Structures are given as C-alpha cells and as structure tokens.
Amino acid sequence: MNKEVRVRFAPSPTGALHIGGVRTALYNYLFAKKMGGKFLLRIEDTDQTRFVPGAEDYIKESLEWLGISPVESPWNPGGCGPYRQSERKPMYMQYALDLVEKGHAYYAFDTSEELEAMRERLTAARVVQPQYNSITRTQMKNSLTLTAEEVKARHASGEPYVIRIKIPRNEEVRLNDMIRGWVMVNSSTLDDKVLMKSDGMPTYHLANIVDDHLMNITHVIRGEEWLPSAPLHVLLYRYFGWADSMPQFAHLPLLLKPDGNGKLSKRDGDKLGFPVFPLNWTDPFTGEKSSGFREQGYLPDAFLNFLAFLGWNPGDERELFTIEELVEAFSVERIGKSGTKFDIAKAKWYNEQYLKVKPIDELAAFFIADANAEGFEVPADKTEAIVNLVKGRVTFPADLWKESKFIVSAPTEFDQEIASKKWNADAVKVLGAYAVTLEGFSGPFDAGTAKALLESTAETEGIKLGKVMQAVRLAVTGSGAGPDLMEVFAILGTMEVAKRIRFALSTLTVVA
C-alpha cells in the first residue's frame, strides 16, 4: 500500500529524442519528485534493426541539460539492472514460456509471406479486421493447430518461430487510466500480438510488462499512442499473475503540429520553423542535421517551464515556475486530456522572461563569448553597462551581442532608407557643432550630460532637436532603431561619439 513510487522513462534509441519524449520524461520526473519516489530510465532497444549509434548518449545529455536525470539508468545503475533491454535478453524467454505453459500463449511458425497472404485473403473477403486472432489463428501454422509432434519436430529442426499471446475470444478488458478514467475494450478487437520475436528478442509488449514488474514500477506515464495497446498489457499482467501489483497507467495527450494536423514527429525536423529536438542532432546514417532548442538559445529552465505547460497547468494563474515549484505544484489530475498544439511563440516568450531575470554576469558571459567569437574584444568596464542596456530587447542570449555590436564596432555603413529621409542640412549642422562641443568637453560624461550638451547645441543652431534626432542616431549607430541613444553615448565616451559623427559627416551626403 505504501509502496515507494517508481516511474520510468523508456525511450528507444532510434535517433534523437524528440520533444514529446522529453515532456513525457519531464512529467515522469515531476511525478516521482512530487511523490517522493524515484525516476528511472530504461533503454528499450529490443529492435536491433533500428538501433542508431549515439542515440543513447543523446538521451542522457538531453535530460542532463534540463536537469531531470534519472536516479537509475544504464549509466547509473540501481538495484534493478540491467537497464538496457538488449542486456536483459536472457530474462524474457522464461516468462513467455510460462505463458505458453499456462495456455495464454502459443508458438507460431508462419512466415512473413504467409502472414501477408493471410491479410490479403481477409481483406479480399472484406473482413473488417484482418488480423491474427481467435478466429484466424485456427487457419495458421501454430502450436494450436499443429500436433505436439509437429511442433516438436519444427523446434528440433531449428525452424524459426514466434510466441504469440492467445487473446480470449470475447472478454471485457478494462483499465482505470489516471487521466482518462475507465477505458473498456472487448478482447475480440485485440489481436494475438507477438510476444517473442524469431530473433529471440521480446517485443515491446512483453518486455515492458516484465521489466516494469521486475523494476517495481508503480505508475506508467507514457504517450497516448499506447492507449490502444494498454488492454493487451492489462491482460498480460493478469496472465502473469501480477494483477495485484499492476502499475497505474496515465496516458498523456499528444503534442500536435501547430497547423493541427497530426502529432509532432521526428521527421518534422526543422520543417515547421522550429526544432523538434532538445539538442542538435546529426543522423549518423544520412548525415542529415537537425537543430536543437539548446543550440537555438533556449535556456533549460525556460524550456522546461514551457514544456511543463504543454498539457498541464497548476490551476491558478501563475506562469513562471522553477523546477522546484513545478514539482511542488504538479499533479497528474491536472494533466489535460486533449492534444496540444506546439506554439513556438510561447516558447520564445518564456525564454525572454527567464533571460530578463538572469544575473548580469551570466548574461555578460554570453555577450563576451559571442563578441570574442567574432574577433572583438569588449572593454571589461563596459560589458555590464552594455548588457544592461540591451537585455530587455532580446529573446536569445545571442541577441545580446547582435543588439549591441554597433557599440563595440563603429558603423561603416548607414541605413540608406533612414539616411534618405532624415539626413538633411539641419542634421549636418547640429552634428558638426555637437562634435566640436564633445571634443572640447572634459569632465564626467553620462547620459544626462550627453543629452544636455546635445540640446544646447541644437538650441544654439536654432534647430529643434526632435527633427534631427534620427539623424544623430544614424550617424553614431548606423541604423534608425536601437537602445537609448544617450546611454549609448555615455558608454562610447565623448571622443568616440565625435569620431563617429565626423565619419558620418564625411560619408553621408545630403540629398535634396
């Protein structure tokens, strides 16, 4: 009754982990933490043909990036190992045989050609569900139709076989999903799923039940795509005699494409205009590259917060949650039932919120790194002022440098559109005079001083400052928009501002 909560995230290493999987991992993590339980990870690599090198490391790194690492995993084993199904291979057959013995499973020798022929035959006969089931199995080559001697002979000759579950003909199977409530299904709609493949590996269905049981999993939180096979899993627990300790199920709503057509899939890559993976990924076979949220500049906390809200909400109007607050607020009951469209605009908003409250030295580090990468040295005494000036204008850390590069690197070109509209005789007059003023000025030069000086210069020239302000900005920054100009002047200093003005004056020509 008071069993420790143990949940697992069970990805298969068939490529990059996609964000739907990341959210599943997150919900498992939050639930485990909330319940004071354990979050573990199991690699489901029973399909050797789909193995992709690097995928497992990718999963590990993704979870580490987000700070939701499992406490038991292949790379950090606990007491229920191994944590890779391929390494558990020897364990499964005995369970399958147990089912055969109990009459809940049987050997089947049909070749894939025969299976295909069966499906074609049934389809041609307009059978609604062409599947291997209580009716069709009587026509196939299996230990239910063959004599014991024949089965023995086939085994002796080394003929390949699979073990299938024997689904009862007509039986109500029900399960109480934590998110969806009671789900009922008649066994007549289920088929005799393969439990053991001919290569000696279990299928997902067998392996996940055996492993969840052996690993003392108490709650299975997984995607909704598993809902249709959940009744099969219930039957397996029952046939194994594990019904009493069967985990509770929670089937998560799917993450949908923004256009509303279908679930988000790995194949969407960057086609939708945003990444579907947490980290950059290069397919080792095709060389195809896909971008990740991390490399695009999403902060792990912001991304986590965003992801948590895709299908779950705390029930109040708070939006910004640290991981600890998410744990505290989380409950499976508050997970929605319907599919969730992925909204990248919201993800950006979260990133902006987190960026805004980041300590200045962390932001400065981003800024300096980007500047250095482009070969620029930023005076140490100026970084803080620059970062403070632009931090309200950025979505990604990289924007810090993009937005302020003009401060470190004087413009060599000017926005032509602004120039043609605002570069006039009045502007030239004021700027010329202002340059002279600055060159002759000594003393503390801050934004207020810069402004006072500029105002008095304009007044002396008899020109309204408002009319030439854009030109002043253009001269010093090269563009028509940007952060507070006077603050920029203060950071630049009198001589640099004057120098830039003189360059603009000598470069731009007044068009009548």
Added chain:
RNA sequence: GGUCGGUUCGUCUAGGGGUUAGGACGUAUCCCUUUCACGGAUAAAACACGGGUUCGAUUCCCGUACCGACUACCA
C-alpha cells in the same frame, strides 16, 4: 474501414448546472519613450452541432460532426 481517445478565444488553458465564461501567448490601439524594444493600459477574440435531463445546460446523458492515436516479428 475498425477500435480507442478527444473537442472552451487563432494558440495554451481556467471554470463548471444560474459567471459580465477568467488568465497567458499572439494580434490591435493608446500611454511611456525625441527611435525600436521593454513596461503599463485597453480592445477584439471561445463553450463544435443536434437532441434529451432540468425551472435553468457551456457544464450531466445520448447521438452527429470534426480532430487525433492505434491497427508490424517498431517502439
């Protein structure tokens, strides 16, 4: 096609037998700002449809429509 699941502003959602149906993103307008952005304010914007049940349904029930998942010796 069959089985299962779902359906509140464009999007994420709150709510739930009687509400001006609330918030957030996005959008628009205004304020702030001698620019752009930030910030502040305001606005437009939703209970899929049809039947019940009920004094009353967006909320409960049924059906329809639509959307989605699943339907492999893949997970």
